[in-house]
Amino acid sequence: MRTQVGIIGAGPAGLMLSHLLHLEGIDSVVLEIRERSYVESRVRAGVLEHDTAALLREVGVGARLDREGLVHTGVELRFGGSSRRIDLAALTSGRSITVYGQQEVVKDLIAARLDAGGQILFDVGDVALDGLDSDAPVVRFTHEGTIRELRCAVVAGCDGFHGVSRGSVPAAQRRTVEHVYPFSWLGILAEATPSATELIYAHHRRGFALHSMRSPEVTRLYLQVPPDTGLADWPTTRIWDELHTRLATDDGFALKEGPILEQGVTPMRSFVTEPMRYGRLFLAGDAAHIVPPTGAKGLNLAMADVRFLASALIDWFRQGRESGLDEYSARCLRRVWRVQHFSAWMTGLLHRPADADEFADRLQLAHLEYVATSTAAATTLAENYVGLPLDWSDRVDTSAKPAVPFA
Template sequence: MKTQVAIIGAGPSGLLLGQLLAKQGIDNVIIERVSGEYILGRIRAGVLEQGMTDLLREAGVGERMDREGQVHKGVELAFNNKRVQIELEKLTGGNTVMVYGQTEVTRDLMEARAEKGLTTYYESSNVVLHDVKSATPYVTFEQNGKEHRLECDYIAGCDGFHGVSRQTIPESSRKEFERVYPFGWLGILSDTPPVNDELIYCKTDRGFAMTSMRSATRSRYYIQVPLTDKVEDWSDDDFWTELKNRLPDDVAERLVTGPSIEKSIAPLRSFVCEPMQYGNLFLVGDAAHIVPPTGAKGLNLAASDVATLNKIMARVYQEGDKECVNQYSEICLRRVWHGERFSWWMTNMLHDFSDEGSKDAETHERFMSSELNFYTDTEEGRRVIAMQYVGLPYEDLK
């Protein structure tokens, strides 16, 4: 088999890249190790930056998002039992975010790909990338017990942190940066009306909490917990009680509780692999970087990687400029590190680090409380938060 771009991974980044390339007449094949049903069963965040919503519309998959998604013109920070609104639209000159679940984004992209009849191999095994530094890379994989060989010009590694793409780059040719946080987020999904029209990030002496939503009738809530906690340690009643204790009083009073339909604990970490390109292999999204969810940047950074790679492939196939591929890692990493820094900053400012056991924990808390007050007390400070939360502009090629 032959194609122009082989895409490893059928998550939202791989599917979005495939859709954008197909719109430009660039042939692509997606290879995925699990089933489509498994992918759709993964519960993930759903706060989309302005740039990502624009990119989904460009890909021709924004109709249901625009119909069912919730445009948020602001977000709230709560601390010391007070609430501060960050007026995103006002402070950024008109930019907003969209609350629309990652599962729904993926579903829209899957349906669009199937409608176009584009080739996707699900439940593939033994995926191996070959000769990625040559002009003739190829991918081998097994499907239904039969081995396949896919020849291509370029490979996009959209297969996540545990995928084969990053591991294909020799350790001597990549450098990895990591910060593991001493806590996780216990998240619950419930068919209850959201407690607030906008997301609330709460800093308390008991730990961090966040109120979010998936729709007008489905809520998503999180609380900070020690890494040693397990999901089975937390009953629904225990969760709701603790959440109420961490919300501002007026918010807690109107919280509607109910049975959980999903409950999980997500560890928090920052991770970046440099470079994001090795020969004709490009790392996209979680294959190259992971952020703590505090800044709502994970899916959005993947989308900006996709936007950059799509521009590069357009220039390669429409203008014959193969040298432009060397811009990929440099452009992506600039935005990645901005997103990593913002997520690290928000995580440090809003979470409780007292359980870390460090002698500096109390000093850290004083610094971060001052930081939070400094940025929320002035319009200039709130604008700095708003500009980063809605997402920095996508960078063009040189």
């Protein structure tokens, strides 16, 4: 097989990259180790930044998003028994977020690619990358019992944290930075009408809680739990009791319950690989970076990566200009570290450390009060939460110091 761009991974990043390239007449083949039914049903992120939603509309896959997505112009901070609304739209000149599940984005992109005759091979195995430091990289894999070989000009590694792409970069050519947080999230998907019209981020002495939603009939809820938590530790009654406690307000907030459709425990980590390029391999999305989910940034950061990569590849294939490819990693990483900071800040603002004392609790409450009452502080939260404009990375002055702070 031959193509211009070999894409590893049929998640939002890989599919969007393939679609963006197709719109400019550039061929690609997408390889995915999972079955189509799996990637279209796995529940992941559900909050789209303003520009992510706009991108889906711009490239012709926003029809169902506009019908079913829930546009939110604010979020709620809940602490000390009361709620404070952060007006996202008012603080960011009308920008907003849209609640629309990642699996729905994947469904829409798969349909668009297949309708256009795009090649997506699901359920592939034994993926291996070769010749990445040459001008003719090769991807070897098995599909339907046959060993196959994909020859291409460029490989895009969009296969997530556990994929083969990042590990295909020689250890001496990459550096990773990681922070593991001392807690996890217990998340449930419940068949229950959402109890609020916007997302609720709750600080409580017993730990953080989040009330979100996936549709007018399905609620998504999270609890901060110890890092070694197992699902057996949390029977249904305990989950609901703890959610009622942590989301309670002095004016009698009523949390609606329903059958639990899905539940799981998610470890919390921040992770970055630098650089995001090795030869003809370009990493994007979770293959290069992980953020804690508090700021709802994972999918959105992946979409920004592939927009930068698609633009650079279009210039290269059409005009022979390599400057975009040469700048890709540094351009992405400026945004990655801004998002890492915001996600860590949100996590620290709302989660209770296991060793927290009364002093730490009072500092958190004072910080939350400041964010809720200061226009400057609220704007910082709002502009990061709805997503910095795509050209933000190009406005950053990096002339005073190198983009990567190590030799």
